[in-house]
Amino acid sequence: MEIKSFLLPKEKVSYLTTSASMKDAMDRLEACQYTAIPVIDEEGKYIGTLSEGDLLWKLKxxxxxxxxxxxxxxxxxxxxxxxxxxxxxxxxxxDMLTLAADQNFVPVVDGDRVFLGIIRRRDIIEYYTRNITD
Structure with a gap:
């Protein structure tokens, strides 16, 4: 099975750009009810993940x-x-399963590190649960 089958495409994922403000980040996290969100640069390349904790530490x-x-x-x-x-x-x-063991989601990129979407750990667990019990 290819990891593409688990991909939640960028168009369906909330993310931030590096030029977004801290206020934008808080509003986006609240709206999508994420605890962490991917961050991409202006070229669409994956930069990292911003968490609620990161925002709280910055504020403090x-x-x-x-x-x-x-x-x-x-x-x-x-x-x-x-x-x-x-x-x-x-x-x-x-490779993807190893990362998913430690992360709620795994960002997926192309060969140029352009962000394509995420794979959610929840979707992986649901897939394997269905196939183990069937």
Missing amino acids: RTPGLGFDNMNEVLVSDIQKRIYNECVAVDAHME
Whole structure:
């Protein structure tokens, strides 16, 4: 089986660009009910993952930063505590499964690191649960 069969395409995934503000990030996380979200650059390349914790630490560690001026902080200026490894779209299933064991989602990229979408751990578990019980 190819990992493409698990791919939730970019068009159906909430993500941020590096030029988004911290306020944009909080609004997007709230709207999509994610705890972490992929970040891509202006060329569409996967940069990393921003988590709720990253936002909280930025808020705590930045004197004078509050809800009223979060729009002045760019996502690219927020330190990410965890880097969700990405996987190439043509990678082996084992590579993707190894990453999914430690990440809620696995970002999928093409050969140029352009973000194509994600594979959710939940979808993998549901697939294997259906096939084991059938």
